[in-house]
Amino acid sequence: MSSVAEIEITKTQTVQLPLGLLGFERIKTYSLITRTDQAPFHWLSVTDGDDLAFLVVPPCLVLPDYALDMSDDDADYLEIRNPNDALVFNIVTLKSDGSGTVNLKGPIVINRHTMIGMQVVLSQSNYAIKHPIQAA
Incomplete structure (x- = not known):
């Protein structure tokens, strides 16, 4: 945040x-x-006046073989019919020393056509809630 x-x-x-x-x-x-000078990171910012934003990153940039195995119910809720319909981001937490973690177990999945999304919990995966990363 x-x-x-x-x-x-x-x-x-x-x-x-x-x-x-x-x-x-x-x-x-x-x-x-999205800011070009902060790629590949993005911000998910609250729009209702709260001064709050989450740093997010596409999971494939953290873990190239990341597999989103969301339930059929979640895919139906978001009207995602094929993988290209989805934008997927994971929340990043950074520490003052430049290190950080990414929540790979709770991705934010957004239908790129409707811009409606949800945070999905991948309960059947072995992904970590605090997957370590090192800032460049």
Whole structure:
């Protein structure tokens, strides 16, 4: 989580998360912010006035063989008919020393056509909630 007061927006898309994020269920509308100078990272920022944003990254950039094995119910809820319909991001937590972790077990899956998403819990996977990464 980070303050978004000083983030210069390059590209933004509104994302609806009707179920919210785990621990933030009351927040339903976010902006997905992309800045070319921060690639491959993006920000998922609260749009309702809260000064709150989550740093997110596509999982394949952390773990190239990452496999999203979401349930049929979740895929139906999001109207995802094939893998190309989905944008997938994982929340990053950074520490002051430059190290950090990525939650690979709870990806945020967004239908790229409707921009409606949800945080999926991959309960049958061996992915870690705190997969270590090293910032460049």
